[in-house]
Amino acid sequence: MARIILPFILASQFFIFFIVCSFSTILATGEDLGFVRSLDRKLLGFKKEKLSHFRFYWHDILGGRNPTAVPVVPPSSNTSTAFGLVNMIDDPLTLGPKLSSKLVGRAQGFYASASQQEVGLLMVMNFAFMEGKYNGSTITVLGRNSVLNAVREMPVVGGSGLFRFARGYVQARTHIFDIKTGDATVEYNVYVLHY
Template sequence: MPVLPYHMLEKETVLHFFLHDTPGGSRPSAVRVVQAKGTTHNTSLTPLGTVWVVDYPLTEGPHPKSTVVGNSRGMYVSAGREELMLVAYLDFGFTSGEFNGSSISVLSRNPVTQIEREFAVVGGRGKFRMARGFANLKCIFFNASNGDSIVKYEVVVRHY
């Protein structure tokens, strides 16, 4: 078996950060951009076929004023008729520290009514080139009146 240069050896990195979702107010982090025809009279916030575009801040701690380490940009599509089920494509871009300029991409179901859930890491760029792995999510705060939430992420990623 050939010996690979150090930069070509697979590494495993564990990341911890917090995602802040604020769907309302003057600077929302999630905006509905599409709602399927025939669902406009549906009073649910997530009728089947609805699409949101998101730009969430990522912080090193749970407090909203904690140090920002990056952002999560992407989209959610409501894909459940009988249950609240979103499909998420998100790109976690890091803007500080060792992984500044790198990102991790996830594509997965997001059963948002579950406090704990898991996303699949499907790729990355920069220091996370050829990434694969998983992200464990845990909702640590939810405000039912305005939809604000804080989600703790622990991401295990293998990359080159």
């Protein structure tokens, strides 16, 4: 009887060992699971990653005949920080601090007052370029902007066109702020890794 059971036990153990080895091989090699697969970046035309620095001026115009920032949600009436305010933007991006400087793109998105204790904005915007080889490409920024700080840093979370898979950060410095109109000109330095 022991002679009959022993081969059966050995065969069962071999079968279990084979299944475990096969499963671990699938996990280790990254086999196709039906909805995801590994790709070689060269197949998508990606070459060596590079770091670029862009510098331009962002013009947020709230008043006049052609505002570039429009409130879509008013702030709470009992707040000193404009908490709850949401403005949609289509702000020009220029080479120099004057609005008449050469237009290189537009900042499109929104900002919202997201702090009850200070003037702190949630910035969600695409820098949509319209100049040179970057025409049609975008850099996407999403982050916190503590407006009263001299320098604010926000992350670059992606992009499109020449900025696919982009990452990096921006530094914003207020150049001019008109307290009466709320209009602002802000210098942006963008440091972005891209292919």
